[in-house]
Amino acid sequence: MALRFGTDVCTATTDYGTVLLDQRTGQYWELNPTATLVVSTLMAGGDEDDATNALVREFDVTPAQARDDVTALIGELRAGGLAA
Template sequence: MALRFGADVSTAETGYGTVLLDQRRGQYFELNPTGTLIVRVLMAGGDEAAAADALVEEYDIDRARAEEDVAALVAELRTSGLAA
């Protein structure tokens, strides 16, 4: 499922990853390069399987671990109210 950030969430890519600003609460969150890759794939319309594929290809990690990482980040972004 594609990912969308809320209207009150601003993003900025940095040399290390991506910074998210929740303007409602004035809180910053930082995604490392792995999280940034996951978000890029999902924001481009890819699903969680495509994001896991991208992790396996880019970082040569185990498929099961990639799926866990994607699921965990998506759940955290949605639980925090940053993404739908």
């Protein structure tokens, strides 16, 4: 399932990953390169399997750990009200 940020969320890519700003609360979220890859994959229309596979290809991580990381990140973004 593709990831969509709320209309009040701005993103900026940095040398260290991605920064998200929730304009409603003024809260910043800093995503490391791993989370940035997950978010980029999902925003490009990929699903959780695509994001998991991207992590396995790019980083030294098992498929099970990659899947857990993808699921956790999506849950945190949704719980924080940043993504749908």
